[in-house]
Each structure stands twice: as structure tokens, then as C-alpha cells.
Amino acid sequence: NSYFKIAVLPGDGIGPEVVNESIKVLEAVAEVFQCKFQFSYGLMGAEAIFKTGNPLPDETLKICKESDAVLFGAIGDPIFDNNPDAKVRPEQGLLKLRKELGLYANIRPLKTYASLIDKSPLKRDIIEGTDIQIFRELVSGIYFGEKFTDPDGKYAYDVCKYSTEDIIPIAHMAFKEAEKRKKKLTLIDKANVLDTSRLWRKICQKIAPQYPDVQLDYIFVDNAAMQLVLNPKQFDVILTENMFGDIISDEASVIGGSIGLLPSASVGEENALFEPIHGSYPQAKGKGIANPVASILSTAMMLDYLELPEAAEKLKRAVEHAIENRYVTVDLNSEQHYSTSEVGSFIADYI
Amino acid sequence: NSYFKIAVLPGDGIGPEVVNESIKVLEAVAEVFQCKFQFSYGLMGAEAIFKTGNPLPDETLKICKESDAVLFGAIGDPIFDNNPDAKVRPEQGLLKLRKELGLYANIRPLKTYASLIDKSPLKRDIIEGTDIQIFRELVSGIYFGEKFTDPDGKYAYDVCKYSTEDIIPIAHMAFKEAEKRKKKLTLIDKANVLDTSRLWRKICQKIAPQYPDVQLDYIFVDNAAMQLVLNPKQFDVILTENMFGDIISDEASVIGGSIGLLPSASVGEENALFEPIHGSYPQAKGKGIANPVASILSTAMMLDYLELPEAAEKLKRAVEHAIENRYVTVDLNSEQHYSTSEVGSFIADYI
Ligand SMILES: CC(C)[C@H](C(=O)O)[C@@H](O)C(=O)O
Ligand SMILES: CC(C)[C@H](C(=O)O)[C@@H](O)C(=O)O
Numbered sequence: 001n002s003y004f005k006i007a008v009l010p011g012d013g014i015g016p017e018v019v020n021e022s023i024k025v026l027e028a029v030a031e032v033f034q035c036k037f038q039f040s041y042g043l044m045g046a047e048a049i050f051k052t053g054n055p056l057p058d059e060t061l062k063i064c065k066e067s068d069a070v071l072f073g074a075i076g077d078p079i080f081d082n083n084p085d086a087k088v089r090p091e092q093g094l095l096k097l098r099k100e101l102g103l104y105a106n107i108r109p110l111k112t113y114a115s116l117i118d119k120s121p122l123k124r125d126i127i128e129g130t131d132i133q134i135f136r137e138l139v140s141g142i143y144f145g146e147k148f149t150d151p152d153g154k155y156a157y158d159v160c161k162y163s164t165e166d167i168i169p170i171a172h173m174a175f176k177e178a179e180k181r182k183k184k185l186t187l188i189d190k191a192n193v194l195d196t197s198r199l200w201r202k203i204c205q206k207i208a209p210q211y212p213d214v215q216l217d218y219i220f221v222d223n224a225a226m227q228l229v230l231n232p233k234q235f236d237v238i239l240t241e242n243m244f245g246d247i248i249s250d251e252a253s254v255i256g257g258s259i260g261l262l263p264s265a266s267v268g269e270e271n272a273l274f275e276p277i278h279g280s281y282p283q284a285k286g287k288g289i290a291n292p293v294a295s296i297l298s299t300a301m302m303l304d305y306l307e308l309p310e311a312a313e314k315l316k317r318a319v320e321h322a323i324e325n326r327y328v329t330v331d332l333n334s335e336q337h338y339s340t341s342e343v344g345s346f347i348a349d350y351i
Numbered sequence: 352n353s354y355f356k357i358a359v360l361p362g363d364g365i366g367p368e369v370v371n372e373s374i375k376v377l378e379a380v381a382e383v384f385q386c387k388f389q390f391s392y393g394l395m396g397a398e399a400i401f402k403t404g405n406p407l408p409d410e411t412l413k414i415c416k417e418s419d420a421v422l423f424g425a426i427g428d429p430i431f432d433n434n435p436d437a438k439v440r441p442e443q444g445l446l447k448l449r450k451e452l453g454l455y456a457n458i459r460p461l462k463t464y465a466s467l468i469d470k471s472p473l474k475r476d477i478i479e480g481t482d483i484q485i486f487r488e489l490v491s492g493i494y495f496g497e498k499f500t501d502p503d504g505k506y507a508y509d510v511c512k513y514s515t516e517d518i519i520p521i522a523h524m525a526f527k528e529a530e531k532r533k534k535k536l537t538l539i540d541k542a543n544v545l546d547t548s549r550l551w552r553k554i555c556q557k558i559a560p561q562y563p564d565v566q567l568d569y570i571f572v573d574n575a576a577m578q579l580v581l582n583p584k585q586f587d588v589i590l591t592e593n594m595f596g597d598i599i600s601d602e603a604s605v606i607g608g609s610i611g612l613l614p615s616a617s618v619g620e621e622n623a624l625f626e627p628i629h630g631s632y633p634q635a636k637g638k639g640i641a642n643p644v645a646s647i648l649s650t651a652m653m654l655d656y657l658e659l660p661e662a663a664e665k666l667k668r669a670v671e672h673a674i675e676n677r678y679v680t681v682d683l684n685s686e687q688h689y690s691t692s693e694v695g696s697f698i699a700d701y702i
Binding site for chain 2: 076080081082085089091095121122123126142143145147148149153154155156157158159160161162163164190191192193194195196198199202218220221222223225226228229230231243244246247248249250251253254255259279
């Protein structure tokens with residue numbers, strides 16, 4: 001196959017700017033690798049609320065369902081964050097999209113770049129050589145359980161629920177990845193307190209014999225939050241539930257000192273969505289200073305998913321080339337720096 | 352008052368060793384400051400399960416309820432952690448004790464010690480001058496909500512519930528502390544997803560006008576997990592719910608590079624419990640290498656609580672004296688180091 005339908009959801013804040021650069025590099029990829037991408041744009045997030053009242057309009061969902069993959073920018077706007085009474089919120093759009101597309105696994109690779117290691121808040125010897133792959137469950141748990149706020153505002157609750165079917169597929173995915181890597185899988189949970197965590201442990205214990213080469217470890221989430229800072233190199237593949245994954249993967253993202261570089265993939269049986277892990281960064285919106293690399297590396301993950309591994313490799317090399325030549329945005333070099341679009345063009349030209 | 356009943360719960364792992372040193376310094380304090388401590392020992396945790404089948408025997412609870420304050424060591428044993436089917440767990444004892452004593456606020460002060468800053472995994476300029484006080488809600492939320500595991504093991508759930516009465520007292524406590532400090536209070540939540548988080552935000556917004564000098568900020572827990580590593584100095588007083596507090600406060604504890612030094616207090620209307628934040632550290636049990644300082648500084652927090660501020664000050668100075676003179680355990684100096692008991696005696700002698 002050499003023809004791909006890509007749904008493009010630029011979203012909020014710096015989302016549109018960085019997604020633009022992904023489109024630019026995909027056009028270069030199409031030329032060089034003789035394939036064709038057809039882009040269909042959809043509204044999502046705060047943008048979509050302002051224009052349609054709905055954070056995920058039906059039209060957007062339709063475009064995504066008919067696509068081979070979704071490229072997504074970022075979501076969120078401070079207007080909604082500071083209003084606990086808002087009935088409609090941008091994030092609902094993203095959560096609904098994940099659920100509707102069945103994107104049950106959020107995958108985040110974390111590597112340190114030799115030339116950027118000194119930008120990390122952590123010391124060089126702590127982080128050098130860190131190479132972690134995080135699998136976060138994305139369509140269940142407390143995000144999607146029943147929620148309730150008493151009309152008088154006297155109490156509220158959120159239910160964290162997991163069933164075996166929610167856990168088994170992502171557990172296999174993580175075990176398989178561990179098999180291909182250093183054969184070490186760490187489940188992060190709070191099994192000394194939560195019933196759902198004990199269910200995760202049981203299922204992983206049960207599956208483990210099918211992957212005899214993989215060593216399965218467990219760590220409590222509070223301890224994991226410490227160990228990631230104390231000694232991130234002890235981790236190889238990490239598996240965890242939705243809420244813990246949200247916290248732990250963001251914490252882990254600062255290790256390398258370059259959150260503007262980190263991509264993610266959210267995959268299910270039938271579709272997949274690719275997004276940079278940085279947020280909508282509203283303060284930088286429209287200034288041309290956002291780092292497009294995380295979005296571009298997410299695009300590389302998309303190329304791998306579309307079974308264009310050579311194009312994916314080339315794109316990753318192009319990014320490394322830009323970083324090595326210090327052709328980077330202001331977050332990575334405050335002295336000499338280039339705009340979002342200049343960095344995107346430099347990478348596209350290399351391809 | 353100069354006569355105090357102290358319940359002593361040594362607990363598991365290195366708990367008994369470090370608590371012993373707290374008793375030693377309290378005996379010195381009693382002599383110098385002319386007061387009297389009457390110690391009543393109780394079983395708790397894995398130790399208690401092995402001996403009585405119950406992680407919190409009634410006798411222990413009774414001792415605690417009749418005491419002016421509780422000194423606690425540590426809890427937990429790997430035997431239970433790796434068995435998701437265990438019916439009785441050490442942690443249940445601690446959770447029940449918190450609930451029964453109404454210890455709704457877990458307070459953790461975090462400071463960096465100039466002489467130990469280089470032990471931190473973070474760079475000096477990131478952490479130097481960090482001074483944070485964390486208030487974690489301790490007797491509600493997902494820890495204490497309804498829990499259920501389907502008998503066939505097909506699903507499980509945990510309910511996170513908060514009512515206004517669970518939030519108001521600890522919110523006031525945190526605002527009051529912020530007033531005494533840099534007048535900055537940060538609520539950590541996930542209000543873009545959770546109903547309970549939105550309840551926290553609403554209540555804090557409502558209380559804020561009573562503390563006009565305090566600036567109230569909000570931050571999502573995923574972002575907080577990043578910011579604590581990127582720039583811990585931006586925080587002064589932190590307020591958060593039970594589960595987020597567990598993760599965030601442990602993450603924060605590694606900033607200073609010396610988790611063996613960090614104390615905590617868990618307080619309610621009628622009682623209070625003081626414990627080091629390090630865990631039971633089973634690998635070190637019985638070796639005489641555990642750092643007693645966290646337990647001893649927890650004891651200093653207890654002296655403050657018992658309205659013996661001079662004794663508390665003296666004890667803190669004694670600890671600083673030991674650290675400055677490098678009279679420390681192996682975790683702080685691998686070349687020249689002293690045993691748990693030697694460090695405790697050195698501190699007691701200074702008093
Ligand atoms: C925007 C928000 C709902 C989302 C989440 O919590 O999942 C984000 O933090 C993420 O990690 O993708
Ligand atoms: C032992 C465990 C139940 C406990 C908790 O999660 O509260 C501990 O991690 C703590 O922070 O005191």
C-alpha cells in the first residue's frame with residue numbers, strides 16, 4: 001500500500017504550528033518514498049468548542065474513523081482549567097476520541113540525546129543511556145469510570161474500574177516489546193492499597209509464563225516516582241494503568257531535558273493516533289517558537305505504524321541531523337535558534 | 352504540661368532500629384528539658400500479623416488512642432507485596448490507624464541540606480534553596496472508598512470519593528501554613544478529568560478570600576510531576592488529595608538527595624502520628640546501617656506538636672551538628688560512616 005488517508009487534528013495552543021511541520025515533512029517523505037498522503041482536517045478541543053460547541057464534532061470523529069492514522073497536535077485552554085463549573089471541556093474531546101477509536105495503549109519511548117544531556121535537570125551520570133518504553137492503558141480506569149457530583153456540591157466521586165479484557169491486550173503488547181528489548185518488564189501499581197492494582201498484578205503474573213525470557217517486576221507507584229529520578233536506567237519497559245501512566249510518563253519525560261522532543265503513539269486494534277507529549281503551551285501560541293520535533297518524531301512513529309520503516313528511519317535521522325547541527329528552536333539553544341517553521345523545513349529538506 | 356504518654360509502634364523492617372534512636376534522644380530531651388515521656392509499645396504491620404494475625408491489634412489501637420502522640424517506625428514486608436491474594440496485609444493496619452485516629456493531614460517538610468546537596472540526582476542550581484511543605488489528605492479518597500473484586504476475578508473497582516467536610520479542614524490548615532511562609536499555595540489535582548478534583552478546586556476557591564494574602568495556584572498532577580523535577584523552587588506550600596499526595600510527596604522526597612533525613616507528621620483534631628518517610632527497607636533490616644535521622648526529625652516534629660518548641664529546636668540543631676560533622680550513616684558517606692545506634696547516641700549526647 002502506498003496511499004494513506006491521514007486525519008489531521010491540529011487542536012489548541014501550539015498544536016496547529018507543530019502539526020504544520022509534520023505535514024511539511026510528510027510531503028517530503030511522499031516525494032522521496034513514492035507514496036501518497038491524503039490529509040483531512042478536523043476540529044478538536046477548545047478550538048472546536050469555540051466554533052461548534054462540541055469538543056469532538058461528529059464530522060471529526062468520522063474523518064478519524066475513515067483514516068489510516070490520526071495526526072494530533074495538542075489540547076487544552078486555560079479558560080476552561082480555571083472554571084470548575086464549565087460543562088463542556090476540551091479534554092472531553094480527546095478522551096472521547098481515544099474511547100471511540102479504541103486506542104487502548106499509549107506508547108512513549110524515552111531516550112536521552114547525547115548532545116542535549118546537559119539540558120536535563122538531572123545529573124549526567126544518572127541519566128546517560130536511559131532508554132525506556134512506557135505502555136500506559138488509555139481507555140479505562142478512573143478516566144472513564146462513573147463520575148458523579150452531588151447537585152448540592154456536598155460530595156463527588158470517580159470510579160476506577162478495570163476488567164480483565166481491559167488489561168490483557170496491553171499487557172501482551174508490553175510483554176512483546178520487552179521480548180524485543182532488554183527483556184525486563186516493570187508493572188507500576190499500588191497493589192498494597194487498590195483492588196484494581198491487584199487485578200493488574202494477577203493478570204500479569206498469569207500471562208508471564210507465555211514470555212519465559214521476560215523478567216516481570218512490580219513496583220508501587222510512589223516508589224516508582226522516586227526511582228525514576230534516582231535511577232531511571234533500572235527501567236526498560238514499563239506497563240501501567242491510565243492515571244498512574246499519566247503522572248509517571250510526564251515525570252519521566254523531563255529526564256532527558258527535552259520534552260519538546262518526545263513523541264507518543266496511541267494505538268488500538270483498528271486505528272492509531274500520534275501526538276507530541278508536550279501540551280498546548282498556550283503562552284507560546286502563534287510566536288513561532290514551539291519545537292516541532294516532538295510532533296515530527298510522532299510522525300515517524302506513524303510511518304512505522306503504516307509499515308514504512310525506511311521512511312521512519314530517514315525521518316529520525318533527519319531529526320538527529322538537525323539536533324547535531326544545532327539547528328534547533330529556542331528551548332534547546334537560547335543563543336542561536338531557529339523558528340518552528342525553519343526547523344521543520346530543515347528536516348524536510350534533509351529528507 | 353510536662354508529662355506525655357507516647358505510643359511507640361516500631362513496625363517492620365528497619366522500623367524498630369530507627370525508633371530505638373528516637374527513644375534514646377527523647378530520654379536525653381526528658382533530662383535536659385525536665386519533662387517525662389511514658390512509652391507504651393504496640394504491635395503493628397507484618398510483625399503484628401505474624402504474632403496475632405491482625406495488622407492492627409485492638410490493644411495497639413487502644414494504646415494509641417490513650418496517648419498524646421504516636422511514634423511510628425515503618426510498615427511493609429515483601430512476603431505480602433508479591434501475593435495479590437493475601438487476605439490480610441500490613442498496610443491495612445496503617446490505613447486503619449490513620450482512619451481511627453482521624454489523622455487527616457499528612458505533613459511533609461522538604462528542605463535541602465547545604466552539605467548534602469551533591470548527593471541529589473538533580474543539579475545543584477535546580478534544587479539549592481528548595482523549601483516545600485506538602486499537605487496530603489490522608490483518610491479519604493481512593494484509599495478509603497468502596498473497593499470490590501468480582502469473585503470470578505473478571506473485574507475490580509476502587510472508588511475515589513470526597514465530601515466537602517473531608518477537604519475543608521486540611522485546606523484551612525494549608526492556607527494557614529502558607530500565610531506563615533511565602534504566601535503561596537498550590538493545589539495539585541486533575542480537574543480536567545476528575546469530578547473529585549473539581550470539588551477540591553471549588554472548595555479552595557471558596558476558602559481563598561479568607562486568606563487574602565495567600566496566592567492560590569492550581570496545577571494538574573501530571574504537570575506537577577514534571578515541575579517538581581524541572582524547578583522545585585517554584586513551590587512553597589502544596590495541597591493535594593490522598594493518592595496524588597502519595598506519589599508526589601515521594602517524588603519530591605528525592606530532590607534533596609537524602610530520603611533518610613525526611614520526617615513526616617500525620618495530624619488530626621485529637622491525635623498525631625510521627626514517622627520517617629522512608630519505608631521499611633527490608634534489605635537493611637538488622638544490619639545497623641539504617642539512617643535514624645528521619646525518625647529523629649519526626650520526633651522533633653512531635654516535640655513541636657507537644658508544645659515543646661525549645662526541645663524541638665535543640666533536637667534539630669543536634670541533627671544539623673551531626674550532619675555538619677559528617678557523623679552520619681553509610682547512605683550519606685560511604686567512606687567514613689557510623690552505625691544507626693552510634694549516630695543516635697551522638698545526637699542524644701549533643702542534647
Ligand atoms: C489532556 C489530558 C486529558 C490528557 C490525559 O490526562 O490523558 C493528557 O494529560 C495526556 O497525558 O494525554
Ligand atoms: C504503606 C502505604 C499504604 C502508605 C500509603 O500509600 O499511604 C505509604 O506509601 C505512605 O505514603 O505512607
